[in-house]
Amino acid sequence: MIIDGKKVSQEIREKIKARLAQHPDINIRLVTISVGDDPASRVYVGMQHRTAGAAGLHPEHIELAGDISQQQLEEKIEQLAQDDKTHGMILQLPLPDHLDKDAALAKIPPIKDIDGQTDVNMGRLLQGRKQLVPCTPLGVMRLIEAYNVETSGKTAVVVGRSAVVGLPQFLLLAEKGVDATVTVAHSRTRDLAGLCRSADILVSAIGSPAMITEEYIKPGAMVFDVGVSETPSGIQGDVDFDAVSKIAGGVTPMPGGTGPVTVACLLENTLLAAQLQNALPA
Ligand code: NAP
Numbered sequence: 001m002i003i004d005g006k007k008v009s010q011e012i013r014e015k016i017k018a019r020l021a022q023h024p025d026i027n028i029r030l031v032t033i034s035v036g037d038d039p040a041s042r043v044y045v046g047m048q049h050r051t052a053g054a055a056g057l058h059p060e061h062i063e064l065a066g067d068i069s070q071q072q073l074e075e076k077i078e079q080l081a082q083d084d085k086t087h088g089m090i091l092q093l094p095l096p097d098h099l100d101k102d103a104a105l106a107k108i109p110p111i112k113d114i115d116g117q118t119d120v121n122m123g124r125l126l127q128g129r130k131q132l133v134p135c136t137p138l139g140v141m142r143l144i145e146a147y148n149v150e151t152s153g154k155t156a157v158v159v160g161r162s163a164v165v166g167l168p169q170f171l172l173l174a175e176k177g178v179d180a181t182v183t184v185a186h187s188r189t190r191d192l193a194g195l196c197r198s199a200d201i202l203v204s205a206i207g208s209p210a211m212i213t214e215e216y217i218k219p220g221a222m223v224f225d226v227g228v229s230e231t232p233s234g235i236q237g238d239v240d241f242d243a244v245s246k247i248a249g250g251v252t253p254m255p256g257g258t259g260p261v262t263v264a265c266l267l268e269n270t271l272l273a274a275q276l277q278n279a280l281p282a
Helices: 005-021 039-054 070-082 101-105 119-126 135-146 166-174 192-196 241-245 258-276
Strands: 029-035 058-064 088-091 155-159 181-185 201-204 222-225 229-231 234-236
Touching: 005 039, 005 135, 005 258, 029 039, 029 070, 029 258, 039 058, 039 258, 058 070, 070 088, 070 101, 088 101, 088 258, 119 166, 135 166, 135 201, 135 222, 135 258, 155 166, 155 192, 166 181, 166 201, 181 192
Parallel strands: 029 058, 029 088, 155 181, 155 201, 201 222
Antiparallel strands: 229 234
């Protein structure tokens, strides 16, 4: 079975559009901030904006000069933080080396932090009081829900331990109500293939093209491919789709799997942010 991220993304976006259509007088504004001119980031931001605009949100992009100082960056973020008309903010990462990402993120108010990257939102997730959580692992959870994947008591393996994907994915799968038994793997994990073969649910967030082959898969497992690598033959996920789809119960394609749902979750988070700011009725 192909787990169709485009379809699930569209369903989420249609719900958002319908909800916003009930409040034509409310303008929900989301602002993306990038530093320097990175072509890959520009493509990604463009996609975020088209999707947000089509769903009835009001996106705006601020591109700051690549040689901006830390103080200037923080002042810009603070301006947006104080602007009542800005409901969601996202700082495109990575930043140029001379800038301190953590200090910049700390200036985003947690209730406007639509990619769940601030200390407060990470801490809330850890404590079982989640509000705004990182969009990519949230997207995987939306796919799991959409395909009625059984999670309670199931074994899940997440490959990757970053703060933006792997660790929040671990917390979302392990939380009460979802109730998977989760192991996080990384580059020092021994016998990764054997560990992955124990998984009913496998999430791969490495960034190593087609590394996950059939020897990593338990027959019938549900496989979610988060990794994205640019290769000479185009965008490639971590999962060797053709080989894995013969043995898995379901697998996300790349492209068309986790990516579109990540973007839909960014919009979902923007609505939640607006709601937390009392700008949109629940
Ligand atoms: P990251 O910070 O580079 O983390 C990669 C993780 O993979 C690290 O924990 C690393 O282990 C682990 N790893 C690397 N090589 C490994 C190996 N051979 N075996 C096992 N684990 C290995 O990257 P990220 O920000 O989490 O992103 C992960 C991937 O997802 C990237 O390809 C990124 O482009 C993609 N991504 C996709 C979406 C989407 O919407 N689909 C969104 C965000 C990111 P160590 O910690 O030991 O180094």
